[in-house]
Amino acid sequence: MIINILAGGPETRLPSLTDKKWQDDVWVGVDRGVLRLLQQNIQPSKAFGDFDSITQNELSFVRERLRSLEISPAEKDEVDLELALNWAVEQNPSLVRIFGATGGRMDHMFGAVQLLYKGLNADIPIQMIDRQNIVSMHLPGCHEVEQDAAYGYISFVPFSEEIRGLTLEGFKYPLTNHIITWGSTLCISNELIQQRGTFSFAAGILMMIRSND
Structure with missing residues (x-):
């Protein structure tokens, strides 16, 4: 099983999410990434986030299309992407890919790079991918x-x-x-x-x- 996690980074940095090479993978949305998956007609198996980066109308759209949605508090010890990655690692996949983690805030990007270290401890390869780069540890x-x-x-x-x-x-x-x-x-x-x-x-x-x- 391969798990793809879509975070909320700039859409211009994303490769095509509907490419056939991803079609059999499990998708997980993080914050605005949940909205983008649904807009691409990709049903996320899991959703994480405080959803402070989307409007109330967009949140209503998300609620209508997800059977269960757990909204995390904005003030917490882990960022939403880390919560999603923790869940993904617990599923013991063969690979985790992270999309939407580059091109926006630098603190978020460097935090995402640090999260690749979690894969080493779990013996699960993790890749951070955008339109121009693939990063692995x-x-x-x-x-x-x-x-x-x-x-x-x-x-x-x-x-x-x-x-x-x-x-x-x-x-x-x-x-x-x-x-x-x-x-x-x-x-x-x-x-x-x-x-x-x-x-x-x-x-x-x-x-x-x-x-x-």
Whole structure:
């Protein structure tokens, strides 16, 4: 089972929500994301939010189309996206995708990036996706990556203070047993030169960002 979570970020940053590649997935709406799913004729299996970003008329539209709607208080310890992600992880899916978490407030975006860490603890891959980027977080080991014409550039950014033993194979700019630290831009904007490549490292937590222009 794959769970897609749609948050309330700018609509211009979203890929097509009705693409056939998502059609068998479970959808979850967060705040304005619930409204957008319903407007796209996508029925969310779960809805989270205080819904302070939509009008009363829009909220009435949401209430009419969802059998049960639990509205969380605006003042709470977790943001709505974290509540949705906690629920998604509890379902033990094979993958969680987060949409609508970029392009708006920077605090919300960086908070969403931090939430990717939850997947490492649960051994569930989480991707944060918008029209231009796919962000994922990885623990030490060897990881395979395939060419994707839609996201041709691949960057690696340390989430922990230090990444030890980083090796890139099948890339335009390969590395062998390298150390990268906070503040380094060495691994920004690489590309695969083969259909498949690998990145591996011995210690740390690494973010991979796949992008297009």
